[in-house]
Amino acid sequence: MIVLNNLHKSYVTGNNSLHVLKGIDLEIHAGEFVSVMGSSGSGKSTLLNILGILDDYDEGDYFLDGKKIKGLNETRAAITRNQMIGFVFQSFNLISFKNALENVALPLYYQKVSRRKRNVIAMEYLDRFGLKDWADHLPAELSGGQKQRVAIARAMISKPQVILADEPTGALDTATSFEVMQILKEVNDQGITVIIVTHEHDIAAMTSKIIRMKDGIIGETIINGDLKMYREIIRSENTFSYV
């Protein structure tokens, strides 16, 4: 689904050049549930932005579903994002003056789906995430968990192949965080590739592949047996447990 070959990215500010990504090689298959970890400045957000075609890269290759993504113009990038990728953010990024239903329906608006049709579809998605009764509420009238569920519904409505989540639980309490992770797990069970950026070990432990970034390169990838061990460690460190 996602293939990165020797990906480089620098930010130039004035005379200073900051080399953020220093040759990333990565392969993520369809249906994987991946977390990207790393301290701040390790380049994990930059990586996510490039994966989401919100930013371009300098060197290397990025293939999304077999298509090379490089130097797309804004309109092309917008269409690709709309069709292939769903975003979930730490601060939810719902539009404040639109109610839950309208927020969820927005990606379909940019696909030029008729108003009535997209409202029907949006209602189905809200229902699936247990928010049918909250359809006409504004974001300000929803709890954090509800907001993130609305955001996930919005990310899902355009039937993307990839969901990119940037610290999706960063603004939520522990219980709600697990609730949201459960939902993302369910999304992943439908065959959608989910990639989340997080710095919380227990959140990362819930994914099936952990990519650790360090100073602009991939430090280690934890999978399979290693991951089981990792989970044990995390479990023993925490007073709560999860199923």
Add this chain to the structure above:
Amino acid sequence: MFDVDIWQEIISTIRKNKLRTFLTGFSVAWGIFMLMVLLGSGNGLQNGVREEFADNAVNIMWMWTGKTSLPYNGLKEGREIRFTNEDYDFLTIRAEDIDQVSSRFYLRGDITYSYGKEYGSFSTSTCHPSLLDIEKIKLTQGRFINDLDIKELRKVIVIGDEIRKALFKEEDPMGKYIKVGSVPFKVIGITLDPGTDRNRQAYMPFTTAQRLFAGGNRVHNFTVTTRMVSSVKEAEAIDQHVREQMARRHDFDPEDNSAMGSYNMLTDYIRTMKIFQAIRLFVWIIGIGTLIAGIVGVSNIMLILVKERTREIGIRKSLGASPASVIRLVLLESVLITTVAGYLGLVTGVGLMEAVNFGLEQMMAGGGGEQIFFRNPTVNFSTALTATAILIVSGALAGYIPARNAANVKPIEALRDE
């Protein structure tokens, strides 16, 4: 283009910022309101002054004679110059720059008009048929003097409405005979020119008067219309050229104003209209200036709006909004605010001027307002249409820079968590 969603989006943002939208719209509405009021007032003033010229053809010219004050060609000053019927023939047939001609012969002393027991003293204008057009005489009944009246020296007369009232009261004067001095004349027409003293005047064929009142071939003055031109310079040249032609016939210096006096109204008319052209230009400049201030306001507000909505625009872009759809969102909002506000200003301005016009007309109808130099202070349809077009274009202009800024919003920057 017509998309319910985009309008709903725009209306919801406007609703969120009611006061700001109102203030922005107000500056545009005020601009267009002032433009309409100024244009209307300019028009009113111009119409009022034009009305002053409306009693005569604007290219009217009068010529009369006197004694020479300058020696010319070996002839001494103090010579009396007299127009004759030959001058009339010359002016009508051969003279350059002259269009229509009417001669005039003054009757000596007061002439008493009588019908039955009624009588009164009125003035008499002896003329050729052209005078109807030259002085824009308005008939309420019958006809004016015609060529046959001139040729056959008929004793017919056209009387002003005041004379009709004085002599005939309620009776129908048409075809009746009135006595002018002791000579009976048949009434063939009635004139009515509101706002002038012509209603106490009667018109009789020039030839008849000349014969009856022993005028020989003497003509006291000429009333003519000249070639129509559009500049003061040309009008003055015509005046000069006519004088030269007459001077050659009568051997006097063309510069000698006491030998022949003349007044060419076209010069004054053009000069006045030029002033109004300048006033109108001035009004447009002020109006457009006010409008620009309003538009800059709109542009400013839209800039702030885009700034405030950076995050929202970033979200939209991450969800798949193309730059074009973002531009459309901002541009349409700007056009909507300017058009609606401008239209309200337009309607209010035009409405006010129509109300003033209505008031003025009521005053005129009531017999007052003769001295008011202000008529029909309204703005015509095409001007209003132009203003509307300017509004829509300016709305688009006002939105352009903000819209471009919005389109350039980078989602990663907009969505960065602070």
